[in-house]
Amino acid sequence: MTDSKILYGGDYNPEQWPRPVWEEDYAAFDKASIDTLTLNVFSWATLQPDEDTYDFAQLDAIVARAVEGGRGVVLATSTGALPPWLAHRHPEVERTDFQGRRHVFGQRHNACPSSPVYRRLSAELAGCLAERYAGTPGLVAWHVGNEYGGFDGGCWCDLCAAGFRDWLRVRYGTLERLNEAWNATFWSHTFSDWAQIVPPNMLSEHWRGPDHTAFQGITLDYRRFMSDAMLANFRDEKARIREHDATTPVTTNFMGMFRPIDYHRWAGDLDFASWDNYPPGRREHVRMALAHDVMRGLKDGDPFWVMEQTPTITASRDVNPVKRPGVLRLWSWQAVAHGADAVLYFQMRQSRGACERYHGAVLDHAGRTDRRAFREVAALGSELAGLGDAVVAARTPARVALLFDWDSWWAAEMTDGFNRHAKYVDTVLSYYRALWQAGAQVDVVPTTADLTRYDVVLAPMLHVLKGDVAERLAAVTARGGSVLASYWSGRADENANAHLMDAPGPLAPLFGVRVEETDSAEPGVTNPVTLTDGSGEVVSAAQLVFEVLVPEGADVAGTYGAEFYAGTPAVTRHRPTGPEGGEAWYVGTGLDDAGAAWVVRRLLDRHGLVGPYADVPDVELAVRAKDGVRFAFVLSHATEPVEVAAHASGVDLLTGRAVRAGETLRLAPTDVVLLREDAAGGEA
Numbered sequence: 296m297t298d299s300k301i302l303y304g305g306d307y308n309p310e311q312w313p314r315p316v317w318e319e320d321y322a323a324f325d326k327a328s329i330d331t332l333t334l335n336v337f338s339w340a341t342l343q344p345d346e347d348t349y350d351f352a353q354l355d356a357i358v359a360r361a362v363e364g365g366r367g368v369v370l371a372t373s374t375g376a377l378p379p380w381l382a383h384r385h386p387e388v389e390r391t392d393f394q395g396r397r398h399v400f401g402q403r404h405n406a407c408p409s410s411p412v413y414r415r416l417s418a419e420l421a422g423c424l425a426e427r428y429a430g431t432p433g434l435v436a437w438h439v440g441n442e443y444g445g446f447d448g449g450c451w452c453d454l455c456a457a458g459f460r461d462w463l464r465v466r467y468g469t470l471e472r473l474n475e476a477w478n479a480t481f482w483s484h485t486f487s488d489w490a491q492i493v494p495p496n497m498l499s500e501h502w503r504g505p506d507h508t509a510f511q512g513i514t515l516d517y518r519r520f521m522s523d524a525m526l527a528n529f530r531d532e533k534a535r536i537r538e539h540d541a542t543t544p545v546t547t548n549f550m551g552m553f554r555p556i557d558y559h560r561w562a563g564d565l566d567f568a569s570w571d572n573y574p575p576g577r578r579e580h581v582r583m584a585l586a587h588d589v590m591r592g593l594k595d596g597d598p599f600w601v602m603e604q605t606p607t608i609t610a611s612r613d614v615n616p617v618k619r620p621g622v623l624r625l626w627s628w629q630a631v632a633h634g635a636d637a638v639l640y641f642q643m644r645q646s647r648g649a650c651e652r653y654h655g656a657v658l659d660h661a662g663r664t665d666r667r668a669f670r671e672v673a674a675l676g677s678e679l680a681g682l683g684d685a686v687v688a689a690r691t692p693a694r695v696a697l698l699f700d701w702d703s704w705w706a707a708e709m710t711d712g713f714n715r716h717a718k719y720v721d722t723v724l725s726y727y728r729a730l731w732q733a734g735a736q737v738d739v740v741p742t743t744a745d746l747t748r749y750d751v752v753l754a755p756m757l758h759v760l761k762g763d764v765a766e767r768l769a770a771v772t773a774r775g776g777s778v779l780a781s782y783w784s785g786r787a788d789e790n791a792n793a794h795l796m797d798a799p800g801p802l803a804p805l806f807g808v809r810v811e812e813t814d815s816a817e818p819g820v821t822n823p824v825t826l827t828d829g830s831g832e833v834v835s836a837a838q839l840v841f842e843v844l845v846p847e848g849a850d851v852a853g854t855y856g857a858e859f860y861a862g863t864p865a866v867t868r869h870r871p872t873g874p875e876g877g878e879a880w881y882v883g884t885g886l887d888d889a890g891a892a893w894v895v896r897r898l899l900d901r902h903g904l905v906g907p908y909a910d911v912p913d914v915e916l917a918v919r920a921k922d923g924v925r926f927a928f929v930l931s932h933a934t935e936p937v938e939v940a941a942h943a944s945g946v947d948l949l950t951g952r953a954v955r956a957g958e959t960l961r962l963a964p965t966d967v968v969l970l971r972e973d974a975a976g977g978e979a
C-alpha cells in the first residue's frame with residue numbers, strides 16, 4: 296500500500312462511454328488531485344464472453360490509461376455480478392431467495408455462494424486477472440467481488456442446504472450434539488439423519504421474515520454458515536490472486552454495520568478493511584463515526600479505507616438529498632480522523648444508463664468541472680495532497696473499548712418475547728453517542744479482543760455470552776477499570792439457548808445484580824428513571840425494556856419512577872473488589888441520551904477520559920497518533936457556529952496556522968481543524 300498520502304479517487308467505469316470522453320475525465324482528475332482509480336468492478340460479461348473465451352482488450356486499454364501519469368489502480372475481480380451466459384448455461388449459479396424462489400438472470404450480487412460452477416469460474420477469472428495484471432505499475436490493491444451479501448444476505452438453495460449440512464457436521468460432529476445445541480426436543484425437532492436438515496427460510500422455520508424463526512439455533516447457525524460460505528468465495532479468489540501476486544494487498548468492500556455478514560469472521564482473511572459509507576440520513580455523524588470504528592476494529596486498529604462514498608447524492612433511496620456545502624469535506628475528514636487512509640468515491644463519472652444513472656459522481660453526464668460538487672471534490676483533493684503522509688498509518692490511542700458482536704445482534708433481533716422494537720445497533724449507538732460526545736477515543740472490538748489495554752469496556756446488549764468474556768470483563772475491574780453491560784446482556788449461550796441461571800447469566804457475579812423480571816412497552820411509552828450519586832442527578836425518560844433488578848452486592852444508581860416497580864433499581868453499580876477497586880455498571884433499561892450520557896460520563900471520569908469539548912454539542916474530537924505525535928481532528932457537526940478553547944498547542948495542518956492551548960477556536964458549521972499537537976500537548 297502506498298504510504299505517501301491519503302489515497303483519493305474512486306470507482307471508474309469508462310467502458311460506458313466513448314474513448315474521447317476518457318481524456319476529458321483524466322483532465323478533470325488532474326484538476327481534482329485524483330490519484331487512485333478502482334477499475335473493473337462489474338465487467339465479467341465483457342472479460343469472458345463465453346465459458347471458453349477471455350477477452351482483456353478493453354481492460355488492457357483502461358488499465359494502461361489509468362496508470363499513465365502515475366495513478367494508482369485498485370483492480371476488482373468483477374465477480375459481483377454474473378454474466379447472462381453463465382446463468383443461462385448453469386441455472387444453479389443463481390441464488391434462491393428467502394422465500395425459496397430460485398432466481399433467473401438479472402440484477403447483481405446474484406450468485407449462489409455454494410455453486411461449484413460459480414466457485415470454479417469466479418476463481419478462474421480472478422486467477423486470469425492476476426496473471427495478466429500482477430506487477431502493473433501502480434497496482435495498489437485487489438478488490439474481490441463487491442459488497443458480499445448485498446442482495447438479501449444469502450441463498451437458500453439445495454446446494455446451500457448440502458453445504459450447510461457439511462458445515463454442521465464439522466461444527467457438531469454428531470447429530471446428538473446438534474440436537475442438544477438446537478434444543479431440538481422443543482416442537483418435536485429431533486433429527487435422526489443429517490438429510491432431514493433444511494435451510495431455515497419462509498418454507499421451513501420462519502414466518503413474517505428473517506427475524507421470526509421458530510428455532511434460533513438453526514437460524515443462527517445458518518447465518519454463520521452463509522457468512523462462511525461467502526467468505527469461501529472470497530478465499531477462492533484470493534488464493535488464485537496469490538498464485539500470481541504475492542504481495543499486493545487484497546480486500547473487499549464491506550458495508551459498515553451490515554447485519555447479514557459477521558465481518559469479524561472475515562477480518563483475518565483481508566489484508567486491510569475497506570467499506571462503503573452511505574449514511575441513510577443527513578445528520579448521521581455519530582452513526583458514521585461508530586461504523587468507522589467498527590471497521591477499524593476489524594484489523595486490530597490498523598487503518599482502513601473508505602472504498603466508496605457519494606460526492607453528492609445516492610440513487611437507491613426513495614428520497615436522495617444532496618450533501619450540503621461543506622458536508623462532503625467534513626465527512627471525509629471524519630473518516631480520516633477515525634483511521635481511514637483512503638477516501639474514495641462511487642463514482643468518478645455518472646453512469647450513462649440503468650438504475651444508477653442519476654447517482655451522484657465526481658463528474659456528471661456533461662462532465663462539468665464548474666459545478667459545486669466538482670469544486671468541493673477538487674478542493675478536498677488539494678487539501679489531502681497538501682497534507683501528504685502526515686497521518687498515514689497513524690493509529691487511534693483509545694483507552695475505551697466497546698464490544699460489538701454479530702452473534703448478539705443476530706440472536707437478540709430474532710428473539711421472541713420481550714420487545715421487537717429494541718434493536719441492537721440502536722442500543723450500541725446510544726452508548727457510543729455518549730462516548731462520542733464526551734470526546735473519548737473508542738475501539739470497537741470483537742468479544743475475543745485483548746481487553747488488557749483498556750480502562751473502560753462497554754458491552755451493550757451483549758445478549759450472547761460465549762467464551763471467557765465474563766472472566767475478561769472481571770479482569771478489567773480487578774485492575775481498577777470500569778465496565779458496563781445493558782439489558783438482555785449475558786442471557787444466552789453461543790447457541791442462543793438461555794443460560795440456566797438468573798440473568799445476566801455468567802455476568803451476574805461481576806455486576807452484583809440479578810434480573811427478576813423483564814417488562815416491555817411500546818415505543819414512546821416512558822418510565823422516568825432517576826439517576827443519582829453524590830455528584831449529580833438526572834431524570835431519564837427510559838423506554839422499551841424495563842428490567843426489574845435485585846442488587847446482590849451492587850449499589851443502586853438509578854430507580855424507576857413509574858409502574859408497579861416504581862422505586863426499584865433500574866441501574867446499578869458494583870465494586871466487586873471493594874470501594875477502591877473497579878466498577879461494573881448494569882443498565883436494565885433503555886435510557887435516553889441524557890441518561891446514557893450521565894452513566895457513561897461517570898465511567899469515563901474515573902479514568903480522566905472525558906474530552907475537552909464534551910460539553911459542546913456536536914463538536915467531535917478524534918485523535919490519531921504515530922511516532923509519539925498526536926493529530927487531533929476537531930470537527931464541527933453543529934448547525935450553528937460555536938467557539939471552543941483549543942485543548943492543545945500545535946499547528947492546524949489544513950491552514951498552517953499556529954494554535955495556542957486555550958485560545959478561542961471559532962468553528963463554523965462543517966469546519967475542520969487538524970491540529971498536530973506540540974509535544975507538550977500530550978502523549979500518544
Ligand code: GLA
Pocket residue numbers: 441442548571573603609610611641651654
Ligand atoms: C454500492 C456498490 C456500488 C454502487 C453504489 C451506489 O456501494 O458497491 O457498485 O452501486 O453502492 O451507491
Ligand code: ZN
Pocket residue numbers: 390391407408409410450451452453454455456
Ligand atoms: Zn445456494
